[in-house]
Amino acid sequence: MSNIIHRLPDQLRPNLRLVFVGTAASTRSAELGHYYAHPGNRFWRAIHESGITPRRYQPGEFAELIALGIGFTDLSKSGAGMDHQIEAASIDVPGFKAKIEKYRPRTIAFTSKKAASLFYGKPSAAIALGRQVRDGSLPEIFVLPSPSGAASGHWTIEPWRELGAWIGRAP
Incomplete structure (x- = not known):
């Protein structure tokens, strides 16, 4: 991997319905500047099939999802690669919590x-996958199986569908 600092811009604004949170950009996403850009990644298909988006968007259209109340960020804004390749020092949980506090999304x-x-x-x-036990100080939180092609052995769309049903019911 090169020494270039890879960054995907946060796609955040106050009171979003949903913010997707990854560990860090994949190498391909960092190169292209688009979230979930690898052709083997199931993200865009999953959010459409689970009813979160009205159509199947392409990675280059990620910025359009803000109009649907959907945002994006990562725990590492300076690392890129697969989860096991991300340097621990680049993970910024306090920075992420500050973003949640500032923007107050309804669901992450x-x-x-x-x-x-x-x-x-x-x-x-x-x-556990799916909706987490509610902590009153935080938004609703869901944990989804990684849509990465590298995580195929752990893939199931059910938690994505649970999220889609929740988002459809949420005010």
Whole structure:
């Protein structure tokens, strides 16, 4: 990997319905500047099939989702690669919590158990998929299986559908 600092811009504004939170941009996403850009990534198909978006968007259209009340960020804004390649020092949980406090989204969805485990400070094995037990100081939180092609062995769309049903009911 090169020394270039890879950044995907946060796509955030106050009171979004939903913010997707990854660990860090994939190398491909960082190169293209689009969230979930690798052709093998299931993200865009999953959010459409689960009813979160009205059509299947392409990675280059990620900025258009803000009009639907959907935002994006990552726990690491300076690292890029697969979860196991991200340097621990680049993970900024306090910075992420500050963004949540500032923008106050109604729901956040971690797009991997790894991202959720970093947020909660627990091992991935201790994190359940789906809607999490509510902590009154935080938005509703969902943990989704990684849509990355590299995580195919753990893929299931059910938690994505649970999120889609919740978003459809949420005020």
